[in-house]
Amino acid sequence: MATTTPTRGAPTPPAGGSGAVPNGRGTWRSRLWRLDDLASPYAYIAPFFLVFGAFGLYPLLYTGWIALHRVEMTSLSTSEWVGFDNFTKILQDSEFWTAVTNTFLIGVISTVPQLLVALGLAHLLNYKLRASTFWRTVVLTPYATSVATAALVFALVFRADGGILNWVLHFVGIGNTDWGNGEWTSKIAISVIVIWRWTGYNALIYLAAMQAVPTDLYEAASIDGATRWQQFRKVTIPSLRPTILFTIVISTIGSMQLFGEPLLLQGGTLGSTGGNEHQYETLSIYLYNYGWKLGHLGPAAAVAWAMLALLLLIALINLIVGRFLRKSAA
């Protein structure tokens, strides 16, 4: 293609040609250039949209179709129309509602402390520090750890008998907590895994935003006699508001997806039901159990759509809260 490339879009024919032929070739060639300029951007972004269409959007719509059919893992190619049976089946299942509540609760007790700690940590990292890159890398190491590894180590830490946490706690006289089997303690354990993995990452995102706050804002505040705490609250936090909203959205979506942590918390076969009392069963676990363990893909697809509905609900709440915050700031 690029072997014979004269001056691009040149109005005059290339040297060496003669008569009408190069003139004709010139317009032909300039038309090719135009086509190249017109089509290239679309060609460059096409791979993304092709991949997303084939493996993102199409399956998303297809999920809706499956949710209205009976599809079994054992015979994937046969399906039977059942209307809204799958939806009534899961909506009448108390385990589904347990999973919804669990997902929501774990989402809150993992996201809120995580983002607060990340904010504080970012504040610390924003000081002039010796070996600042070292500290940043250290707090980011959990991010390099896979869900599976993190969940398995914490499974040992939270173990009822012989767990390292209970051993530490027995020094203050409360060393007999059965973390995995408790209604709340199991949720706390899962949240700790999430908090451990993501706090450093969020702290770096906040740090980046903090460093983008113009220095003169702080100077102006300190001239007005603002204490450091006041500066943090009145200058740093408002400047970070878009970033904070962004991390809230991302963390919320992330907590909707919790799967590896509950699956591996207690090891063995308890994971696929989210504990013996479903005490830490999340929606992803419920979906997995229905579709892959029990082999009923129809209800599993219905669960996926229920998750979509929940996400939209959360997005709506986020929007309202965000608007409220902006209004109260103004």
Add this chain to the structure above:
Amino acid sequence: MTTTSPTNTAPGLDPVPPVASPARNRVRLKLGAGQQLKGGPLTYLALVVVGLGSIFPLYWTLVAASHDQQRVLDSPPPLLPGGRLWSNLQTAWDQAHLGKAIVNSVIVSGCITAATLFFCTLAGYAFAKMRFRGRGALMTAVIATLTIPPQLSVVPLFMMMADIGWGGKLESVIFPTLVGAFGVFFMRQYLLEALPYELIEAAKVDGATNIRIVWNVVLPAARPAMMVLGMLTFVQAWNDFFWPFLALSQDNPTLQVALGQLSASYTPDQSIVMAGALISTLPLLLVFVVFGKQIVGGIMAGAVKG
């Protein structure tokens, strides 16, 4: 965080009226500027605590992987590495087919990283520097796809993969993640500033076709960001769990899937599981030790306009 208490650590910030001597005023300005505050001993103390919290679980993976199960679950638990590391690693290796899992993980992460780098740079360049109809709307669409969790489409995805003969194969894990929205956004942000229009124009005047411009101008300019994106993508692909766990079969797993299966067996031996965890984490930790600075920089750069 206690270092921020205004009364005892920051003399320049006590509520003295602003009509102080110029010298004093300068001190105050210096302290007031967020970036210039020096960390005191309490700051370092807090960072050490957080740092230890970040590192300890990984250290304890090593400890647990180097004892036998009985010792691991003993009270008090072991806090120093023992002598069984090698034999535990070997057992884990044999039990969970880790050899094959490692090869699979390398193939999957390698393919995803290479494809992501190429396609995301192309798309990022188009969004950053080329003019075309619908650019703004399409970029918004790219960002919007970030909010769709994979859970919503795994059921049909599984059926599709079985249908086209990729069921249980690595293709089923590689293809859905060939090019991601984050990468497109990341490369766009970088190229917006790193690639001057003059360079592109100059190449055009020289008669270069668009694909030639990509090859000779864009790719060299994008190289630093591609390094970072490559590492971030590799980490993510290597650690991916949900979809690979559903899609891959027991005899053809990635490392993470093998690890999950090892733990989900009926009576897992904890120190063997930890040895497997160690094997799956070490390569990434090495990457982190060597390229930590770039990865940190990459995450922060990607965040600024996020």
